[in-house]
Amino acid sequence: MELKTKINAEEGKHDLVITREFDLPLELLFKAYEEPEIVEQWMGTKVVKLENKKHGGWQFETSDPNGNVVFQANGVYHEFVPNRKITRTFEMGNAPFDVQLEFLEFEPLTEDTSKLTMHIVYRSVALRDQMLKLPFKQGINMAHNRLQEVVSKLK
Amino acid sequence: MNLRRDVFQAIADPTRRAILLLVASHSMTAGAIAANFDTARPTVSKHLQILIECELLAQEQNGREIYYHINAKKMKEVADFIEPFRKMWDDRFNKLEAIMKNYKPRK
Secondary structure, X not given: OOOOEEEEOOOOOOEEEEEEEEOOOHHHHHHHHHOHHHHHHHHOOEEEEEOOOOOOEEEEEEEOOOOOEEEEEEEEEXXXXXXXXXXXXXXXXXXXXXXXXXXXXXXXXXXXXXXXXXXXXXXXXXXXXXXXXXXXXXXXXXXXXXXHHHHHHHO | XXXXXXHHHHOOOHHHHHHHHHHHHOOEEHHHHHOOOOOOHHHHHHHHHHHHHOOOEEEEEEOOEEEEEEOHXXXXXXXXXXXXXXXXXXXXXXXXXXXXXXXOOOO
């Protein structure tokens, strides 16, 4: 099936653009970024802090079933214009990656559809490519782990 | 100087991308490839060498001529590496869409 999400990452550049058209009115799309309980559901992480205003901070945290924090991310809002725009920084905790800058633009297409354009700027080309490859590497790791599980059951 | 050849670096160059497009349909000799560019023949040779080093192109001896053709397997790898990242965001956005379609405002 064709993915509705498009990624434009030109070679040799230190930024990328993610675009997605939603089968949702603009207000509902924006609400998904505004309300902590909803963010938790679709991001699959716990929202520790979400201060929806200029200079407000945000913080996400994901724990494994034993309560160990496995993912942590945080940042600050530089712009928070309801139904239009969010400018924020994004930084992963306990990871050797420099902070990234994100511009999120929300626009209506029709009464029932809307579009999100996410422009992410990284410190360097190398860092962008590294971040792009993270899910790719995780996918390989997961495949390895699954393989290991299967193999260990055979013993 | 022994530069590490990175496929992404290789396809960052417009001439090299054009070469890949040229040989995508059928294998060609270096001369035939060079004929498509205004740049000097040695420059085109250098580009071919880089594409071979990173395995995007393969050589094949046919009589006295060397033909260049695309390495489809490697090309697919390049096209695919961004897919898991795209898939990750697509999954998130699909979830967002599904949640918001059922959204009932709190009183």
